[in-house]
Amino acid sequence: MKIIHSPFLCILLLVFACSDKKEVSAADTLYKKAERLYDGGEYEQAFPGFYSAYQAYMTEQKPRDAAYSLVFLAIIQTEKGDFLGSNENLSKALKLSATDETLLTSVYNQFAINHNLLQNHENAVYWYHKALPLTEHQYYKLSIKNNIGIAYLKMGRYATAESLFKEIAGEDAIKDSISFHNRVADNFAYSKFLAGKNNPAEREMLTVLESRKRNGDRYGLTTSYSHLADFYKATDRRRSYEFAGAMHDNARITGNAADQLEALGKMIDAGEAARIKSLFGTYRKLNDSLQNSRNRSRHHFTSVIYEAEKNKADLLSSRNEILTQRLLIVALMIIAGLATVLFLKWRRKQAHKNEIAVRDTQLKYSKKVHDVVANGLYHTMVEIQNAEVLNRHKVLNSIEKLYEESRDIARDDFDTVIEQDFSVRLYEMLESYSSGRHRVLVIGNTWELWRRIAPEVQVEIFYVLRELMVNMKKHSEARTASLLFEETAGGIHIKYTDNGVGISDSAKWKGSGLRNMENRIDKLGGKINFGPNPSGGLITDILIPKN
Missing domain, CATH: 1.25.40 (Serine Threonine Protein Phosphatase 5, Tetratricopeptide repeat)
Known part of the structure; x- marks a missing residue:
C-alpha cells in the first residue's frame, strides 16, 4: 500500500530535521536510520527503528523527540490497518507533546484520520477541529476543512458539507495547487450530487476527471x-x-x-x-x-514492542545486579546478627517454660523474622528491580528502615508501631510491586475505611497483604493483580485477584508464608479463603470483623 504523506507529516519531517541539535546522540542515530527506511518505503523495517529511537529518547530524557518517534509509529500502524495500535501510540505522544503546536497538530490530525477509517466520523470531526486553530498556514487550514467536509458527507450532513466546500472553493490559496483545487472541486460537486443537485454536479465532476487525467x-x-x-x-x-x-x-x-x-x-x-x-x-x-495482511502487520508491531520492552527490562536488571548483591550481603548480616540476638533472648526468657511455650515462642519470632526481615528485604529488592532510574537515596532509606525494624523486632510492642496514615503506607507498599511486567490495581483503600481500626489490627493486615504481594511476585507468574477494599456490615472485606498460575501451584508457597497469613487472620477473628480465578489465576477473600 502506497503511503500518501499528509501536509502535517511534511511539517513534522521538516521541523524535526531542522531542529537545532549541538551534537548527535545515540537516539538521533537510531531515528535517522529509521527515517531513511521509512522514506524508502520499508515501513515494517522502519517500525522497530522508530520504537528503539523512542526508548532511547526517553532514556536521554527528551520527551519531545520521543513524541516524534511515536507519531511515525502511529502513521505506519494506520497505513497497515492497525488503527487501535496507532491510537495507543498517539495517546502516548499526546502526553509528551506539552505545548508543541506542530506535534499537537500532527497528533490530532492522525487521531482524526484513524477515527474516519474506523467509521467514527463524529470523533474525527472533533479531532480535526482541535487541530485547526494550531496551524497558521492558510493552505493547511483549508486542507483540514476539506477533511472535515468529507467527514460530514459520511455522516449524511450533505448541506453542511456543501456549504463548507463552497467556502473553501472561494479561497485564493487553493489556486496554488492544481491537485488540491481539483480535490476541493470534486468534493464540492459530489456534495451537490448527494444533496440532490445533479445537473451542475455531473458537469463539474467530469471536468475534474479530465484535469486529473491531464496532470497524471x-x-x-x-x-x-x-x-x-x-x-x-x-x-x-x-x-x-x-x-x-x-x-x-x-x-x-x-x-x-x-x-x-x-x-x-x-x-x-x-x-x-x-x-x-x-x-x-x-x-x-x-x-x-x-x-x-493487516493481521500480520498487527502481530509484527506487537512483537516488536514486546521484544523492545523485554530488552529494556533485561538491561535495567543487569545494571541493578551489583547493587542487589550488595544489598543481599548486608541483609544476610542483619539476619545473622538478628538471629543471634533472638536466640539469646529466647534462651534467657524461655528456660523455665515447658516445651509448648518454647514452641509457641519460636513460632512468634519466626513469624516476625519472616514478615519484617525476609518480606521487608524482598520488598526492597522489588522496589530496586522496578525502578527505571535507580535512586540511591531511596534505596539507602529503605535499608535503614529495614535495619530499624529488624533492630526493634524483639520489642513486645513492635506490632503497634505504625505510621499515622495507614492508607498511604499500605498504598505505597502495594504500588511498589507494579512494574513494566506487573501491574497492581488498588481500589477502595481510603482513610475513612481504616479510621476505626485499631493500630495493632492495621499492622496484622499490612503483613498479611505484603506476604500476598511477595508470593504474587515470586510464584504466581501474574501480570496483573487487583485488591478491592470494601466496608460491609460484617467488617472489612478485602478481595485479591490475579491472572497467574492459580491455586493449583499453591504448594510452591513453601515455609511459613501461608501459615503466617492464616494465623494472623485467625488471631483477628477473621476468615481467609484461597480459590481459583475462573478466568485463570488466584482469588483470595479476607474478612476482618469490625470489633
Missing part, C-alpha cells in the same frame, strides 16, 4: 472514478459499472488494496447478474488477503 494525478483519479460510479448508479448502471471498473484498474496501479476492494463492491452493485458471481469471488479473495 493517480490518487485523485481513484476518487473521481468512485464519485462518478456513485453518481450514475441510479440513472445509468452501465456507466456506473465502467467508472467502478476504471477505479479498480487505477487502484491496482497505485497498489491500494482497500480502494480495489471498494471498487469491486461498486462493480457488484452496478454489474449484470452474470458477472456478479465472478466479481464476488474476486472481492472475497482480495478481502481475505487484505485482512490477513
Whole structure:
C-alpha cells in the first residue's frame, strides 16, 4: 500500500530535521536510520527503528523527540490497518507533546484520520477541529476543512458539507495547487450530487476527471472514478459499472488494496447478474488477503514492542545486579546478627517454660523474622528491580528502615508501631510491586475505611497483604493483580485477584508464608479463603470483623 504523506507529516519531517541539535546522540542515530527506511518505503523495517529511537529518547530524557518517534509509529500502524495500535501510540505522544503546536497538530490530525477509517466520523470531526486553530498556514487550514467536509458527507450532513466546500472553493490559496483545487472541486460537486443537485454536479465532476487525467494525478483519479460510479448508479448502471471498473484498474496501479476492494463492491452493485458471481469471488479473495495482511502487520508491531520492552527490562536488571548483591550481603548480616540476638533472648526468657511455650515462642519470632526481615528485604529488592532510574537515596532509606525494624523486632510492642496514615503506607507498599511486567490495581483503600481500626489490627493486615504481594511476585507468574477494599456490615472485606498460575501451584508457597497469613487472620477473628480465578489465576477473600 502506497503511503500518501499528509501536509502535517511534511511539517513534522521538516521541523524535526531542522531542529537545532549541538551534537548527535545515540537516539538521533537510531531515528535517522529509521527515517531513511521509512522514506524508502520499508515501513515494517522502519517500525522497530522508530520504537528503539523512542526508548532511547526517553532514556536521554527528551520527551519531545520521543513524541516524534511515536507519531511515525502511529502513521505506519494506520497505513497497515492497525488503527487501535496507532491510537495507543498517539495517546502516548499526546502526553509528551506539552505545548508543541506542530506535534499537537500532527497528533490530532492522525487521531482524526484513524477515527474516519474506523467509521467514527463524529470523533474525527472533533479531532480535526482541535487541530485547526494550531496551524497558521492558510493552505493547511483549508486542507483540514476539506477533511472535515468529507467527514460530514459520511455522516449524511450533505448541506453542511456543501456549504463548507463552497467556502473553501472561494479561497485564493487553493489556486496554488492544481491537485488540491481539483480535490476541493470534486468534493464540492459530489456534495451537490448527494444533496440532490445533479445537473451542475455531473458537469463539474467530469471536468475534474479530465484535469486529473491531464496532470497524471493517480490518487485523485481513484476518487473521481468512485464519485462518478456513485453518481450514475441510479440513472445509468452501465456507466456506473465502467467508472467502478476504471477505479479498480487505477487502484491496482497505485497498489491500494482497500480502494480495489471498494471498487469491486461498486462493480457488484452496478454489474449484470452474470458477472456478479465472478466479481464476488474476486472481492472475497482480495478481502481475505487484505485482512490477513493487516493481521500480520498487527502481530509484527506487537512483537516488536514486546521484544523492545523485554530488552529494556533485561538491561535495567543487569545494571541493578551489583547493587542487589550488595544489598543481599548486608541483609544476610542483619539476619545473622538478628538471629543471634533472638536466640539469646529466647534462651534467657524461655528456660523455665515447658516445651509448648518454647514452641509457641519460636513460632512468634519466626513469624516476625519472616514478615519484617525476609518480606521487608524482598520488598526492597522489588522496589530496586522496578525502578527505571535507580535512586540511591531511596534505596539507602529503605535499608535503614529495614535495619530499624529488624533492630526493634524483639520489642513486645513492635506490632503497634505504625505510621499515622495507614492508607498511604499500605498504598505505597502495594504500588511498589507494579512494574513494566506487573501491574497492581488498588481500589477502595481510603482513610475513612481504616479510621476505626485499631493500630495493632492495621499492622496484622499490612503483613498479611505484603506476604500476598511477595508470593504474587515470586510464584504466581501474574501480570496483573487487583485488591478491592470494601466496608460491609460484617467488617472489612478485602478481595485479591490475579491472572497467574492459580491455586493449583499453591504448594510452591513453601515455609511459613501461608501459615503466617492464616494465623494472623485467625488471631483477628477473621476468615481467609484461597480459590481459583475462573478466568485463570488466584482469588483470595479476607474478612476482618469490625470489633
